[in-house]
Amino acid sequence: MAITYSQTQLALTRSEPAEGERGVNIEKVLQLQFNQQLPPDLEELNVTVEPETDLIFDTREDRLLIKSQEPWDYSTDYIVQVPQQTSLNLEQGVRLQFRTEPEYTYNRDIQPLLDASCVGCHRPEGRQRNQLLDSYGAVLQYVTPADPDSVLIDPQWTKRHGNIEQARLEPGQENQPNPVSPPIPGGGAGVGGVRLPGGGTGDPGGGTGAVPGSGASGGGGSPELAYVREKGYPIARLGRWTSEEVEIVRTWIVQDEAAEDLDS
Numbered sequence: 001m002a003i004t005y006s007q008t009q010l011a012l013t014r015s016e017p018a019e020g021e022r023g024v025n026i027e028k029v030l031q032l033q034f035n036q037q038l039p040p041d042l043e044e045l046n047v048t049v050e051p052e053t054d055l056i057f058d059t060r061e062d063r064l065l066i067k068s069q070e071p072w073d074y075s076t077d078y079i080v081q082v083p084q085q086t087s088l089n090l091e092q093g094v095r096l097q098f099r100t101e102p103e104y105t106y107n108r109d110i111q112p113l114l115d116a117s118c119v120g121c122h123r124p125e126g127r128q129r130n131q132l133l134d135s136y137g138a139v140l141q142y143v144t145p146a147d148p149d150s151v152l153i154d155p156q157w158t159k160r161h162g163n164i165e166q167a168r169l170e171p172g173q174e175n176q177p178n179p180v181s182p183p184i185p186g187g188g189a190g191v192g193g194v195r196l197p198g199g200g201t202g203d204p205g206g207g208t209g210a211v212p213g214s215g216a217s218g219g220g221g222s223p224e225l226a227y228v229r230e231k232g233y234p235i236a237r238l239g240r241w242t243s244e245e246v247e248i249v250r251t252w253i254v255q256d257e258a259a260e261d262l263d264s
Contacts, residue, residue: 009091023263074103102256120224145257
């Protein structure tokens with residue numbers, strides 16, 4: 001005797017993404033695979049999703065396809081549920097939790113930005129060697145995930161660094177030492193009594209004097225200039241973020257909760 005859809009209960013055998021998966025693409029079509037083909041005439045389906053999102057569905061043999069009408073939001077934890085209902089003879093309700101990909105990550109987006117603008121000074125061989133920005137762990141000293149008031153994007157630092165023009169050296173002055181701490185976001189001398197982790201409010205690198213191991217001295221080039229030249233970055237990038245780059249860093253901190261990688 002032929003087995004009908006109503007005689008055998010549907011059981012979930014596989015889901016894509018998998019339960020608890022992170023870094024799911026915002027264009028992802030969810031696929032729920034069952035132990036048998038789905039009713040070919042399925043026209044209505046009770047599906048809930050948190051946060052609330054408009055969904056559309058389709059069936060392909062033994063798979064139920066669920067898609068958001070608009071792209072899923074970045075860095076968001078979603079819970080999709082298909083409860084037991086008359087249109088589907090489910091053995092039990094289906095629940096799928098996943099997290100979408102961040103819009104920005106440290107390794108792909110933030111590290112290159114910091115390397116071009118900040119790391120020349122904020123590294124062990126730099127002037128601000130007590131206030132490092134040369135690794136993900138170091139950057140987290142100045143970032144609280146989801147906090148818009150994180151030190152790295154504090155206007156005191158971004159504004160101060162944006163106003164210092166010493167990195168834009170006049171012709172013939174490329175090898176002269178900088179008389180002030182170079183304009184690197186997140187560092188520099190204390191302003192308004194704010195202290196950064198790892199040191200006081202002054203120049204922990206010793207001002208304009210020599211930095212051990214850097215090759216810089218009172219009569220030579222600065223360690224940050226040597227770094228950007230070695231890396232091939234424009235000198236004009238030192239300590240300078242555009243307003244768009246500031247927003248990228250802010251979005252990374254607040255929306256993406258300072259994600260290190262896509263699956264963070």
